[in-house]
Amino acid sequence: MAKVLMKGNEAMALAAIKAGCEAFYGYPITPQNELPEYMSKHMHENDRVFVQSESEVAAINMVYGAAAAGARVLTSSSSPGIALKQEGISYIAGSELPAVIINVMRGGPGLGGIQPSQGDYKQITRGGGNGDYYLYSLAPESLQEAVDLIKESFDIADYFRNPVMIAVDGLIGQMMEPVDFDHDVPKWTLEPKTWAADGNRSNGREKNIVNSLYLDPLVLEQHNLKLKAKYDEMKRDHQRYEMINMDKAEVVICAFGSTSRIARTSVEILKENGIECGIIRPITIFPFPTKAFEEIPQKVQDILVVEMNTGQMVDDVRLADQFRHNVHFYGRVGGVVPEAEEIVEQVMNIVGGAK
Known part of the structure; x- marks a missing residue:
């Protein structure tokens, strides 16, 4: 097709x-x-x-x-x-x-x-x-x-x-x-x-009961x-993630969904300004891709989390990163979508301007 x-x-x-x-x-x-x-x-x-x-x-x-x-x-x-x-x-x-x-x-x-x-x-x-x-x-x-x-x-x-x-x-x-x-x-x-x-009782199969109620606390504990x-x-x-332009990265953006697409454009603009920026893109947000943060190049000092909210993923990034890097945040809310140039400005502020 x-x-x-x-x-x-x-x-x-x-x-x-x-x-x-x-x-x-x-x-x-x-x-x-x-x-x-x-x-x-x-x-x-x-x-x-x-x-x-x-x-x-x-x-x-x-x-x-x-x-x-x-x-x-x-x-x-x-x-x-x-x-x-x-x-x-x-x-x-x-x-x-x-x-x-x-x-x-x-x-x-x-x-x-x-x-x-x-x-x-x-x-x-x-x-x-x-x-x-x-x-x-x-x-x-x-x-x-x-x-x-x-x-x-x-x-x-x-x-x-x-x-x-x-x-x-x-x-x-x-x-x-x-x-x-x-x-x-x-x-x-x-x-x-x-x-x-499903009512299937063939081959001597027992009646199935679907349930989430367990009145015995020990039984409920075992279920949990x-x-x-x-x-x-x-x-x-079963963590899933994508690493983008990480080999040369001196700073990293972490973003998911539509925001990560915008971040891709930001990375290209930053490259034109002499700044190599990578992206960690979570594909699973649960389980959060903690393994991705083990692959960050040693020279990276800063991570910028970009979201269309007030910073809901930031705690997960800090925990996954185990506080090895400086974690910054930039977000737009209320239905406002961040522009690539806005993210570029945030990264430039972090690294100290164009090179």
Whole structure:
């Protein structure tokens, strides 16, 4: 299949369909509305389930039910809608069910605005709902990468029996780019869903019960330790990141998603001014790519964190870096997108001007 020019939300929807998504449940909210709109037509054409629910709370509980029955299931929303889904997401994680959740982030807090933001970073990476749980969270920087990661994310969710969050912002949701849907993506080795509450009692199989309620504290403790072992595996074996222009770097930018694309342009401008700047681009924001910070060249003294929020990733950078470098921050909020020249100015201030 040749590359096709598509809007971000529609391309992400098609990627999910191609990944075998069997059911979608969601509720409209800007700037992700084109995603469920696309699903409303094309899921039906493919004999799959689409439901526009009466609320975000209803949608996530429908996801819970479909996932419990063993279906490949997706929901999408934007920041305030994701906030409403947090209780259900905690239930899904606590019940060890696979699901994919797309968050097309907008400015907040509260209703905020409909422009792009990365203000949900802490909500995404810290769980958001109650209890000790995490989402395997991917932050693509382009529409092609978003499509590829969504196609893979259903396997990741099935492998870990855990929700997977695709964290994009309104820029990626609304932009148009050429996309190749035939890109090969990693295939995970998956076990049959013998745990599913799907009514299958063949071959003497026992009745399955899906549950996150454990009244015996010792039993609940063991359940939590089991979940922790899964998250520890994610941290140990499944960090993803990209290192850009790091060989000659004298200063490093750390940025994810759309912001890292802007940082790439900043690096080119800085090079014209005699400053070699590298980029650490987290692809997984949980697990955070701590291993990337072990690869920083010895001559680097400063890291500039750039985000579309007030500095939510800064603590993770400092912890991953183990306080080896000076960590600075530059961000724009409220739906304002930082320009490459603004980042260049910040880097120049750090290194003492053009060379």
